[in-house]
Amino acid sequence: MIIVALKTTQSNAALVNLALGKPASQQSNFRFDNNNEWTADKGNDGNADTDMFNNHCFHTDDNTSPWWEVDLQDVYYISQVNITNRQDAGTERAESVEISVARQNPGNWQMVAYNEGQIGSFISLTFAPVKARYVRVTLRNKQTYLHLCEVEVFGENVPADDCAVNLCFNGGVCTNGTTILSLGKPASQSSKFKFDNNNEWTADKGNDGNADSDLFNNHCFHTDDNTSPWWEVDLQDIYDITQVNITNRQDAGTERAQNIEISIAKENPGNWSMVAYKEGEMGPFMSLKFDPVQARYVRVTLRNKQTQFHLCEVEVYGYK
Incomplete structure (x- = not known):
């Protein structure tokens, strides 16, 4: 089993929530009745209301390893993901949460954080900065519904001269020397x-x-x-x-x-x-x-x- 060391913190004030209002998708859509649309966009609408029936949470169907993801629409240095869980019911379903990132979609997903067990009402997962455009939240190897009420992705812009100090994964042209x-x-x-x-x-x-x-x-x-x-x-x-x-x-x-x-x-x-x-x-x-x-x-x-x-x-x- 892979376990990434995590620490729970408050958001770094110097970082920006890059996920707010960006295009989001989820593995499947669960619809309770005609009055509730718990679609992927509710997971990053800026409203962390934890009552599902107030329509600010997303909700998948019953899947194996259900997931939700956001397209940040550009490559950033990602270093933190905050998750607000549903509280009116089904809170215990949010467990074995894996955070993965990618620069392309479809692409190669890289796991950057993993929390074994239930997350409770809120969790903040921090990790070494990694360049990514797409961020995915998955309930690893669980057969269940996935519903969360807010996902915040924190990071910062990739410097224009990034190729001068790092390997070339930001579209620049240089020799990586590997x-x-x-x-x-x-x-x-x-x-x-x-x-x-x-x-x-x-x-x-x-x-x-x-x-x-x-x-x-x-x-x-x-x-x-x-x-x-x-x-x-x-x-x-x-x-x-x-x-x-x-x-x-x-x-x-x-x-x-x-x-x-x-x-x-x-x-x-x-x-x-x-x-x-x-x-x-x-x-x-x-x-x-x-x-x-x-x-x-x-x-x-x-x-x-x-x-x-x-x-x-x-x-x-x-x-x-």
Whole structure:
């Protein structure tokens, strides 16, 4: 389980609520009667009235991992999300709240905060500033309704000269100076699958520098049939990680590589933090980029899938 350390605070006066009145959407719409429209826009209308029937809260239908999201209409440095829960009924439904961000939609969602258990009447989640345009609130792995009465997203503008001091994810043109850190480093996987005595699809084949996508040419790793199978690499030192490239198997079983989660840690065993997530099938190749995060270990997981896991090359990029 990934748990991000959180702290509950009041809003930073220097930051601006970027979500107010911006376009919002939700996984589904629940309609109680003809007089109540608990649509997504009620979640960021600036009115935190906690009585659902006063029509200032949103309400989804009964879904698995229900979500609400807002389009900030530009990329900002996001560092805080405040949530006001419904209080007239169903308060206990708001639990296992995950905050994820993305620069594009559809895109690669990055989890930035997670609160296990119920949130109560109000919660403020703060985290290291991350550049994003889209912010999503999800009840992770819950089968229930999602209804909240206000979501505030706090942050600030990305400086015009951001490329001069950070990696180029704001549309600028510059050289990021990153290198492949994973090549030939010690790797491991959740289990080993052996087809016959001539094939050893071990973890080290996942970062051997050969992206041949035919499994039987012995340059891909292959796990057994597991729940949430994973592959990981030990970079043998702590680096600033910014990107993970993945080459999928193409000769067969391509569709198994789906719901891919990239997690990192400084120690192993340690606390794993998700930095990127791609829902659905990935296709033959995928490049996941994110703001620099310090780590020694990088793990690729098929989140909540019961299947075999095989990829033909994983490249981890970063700098010291």
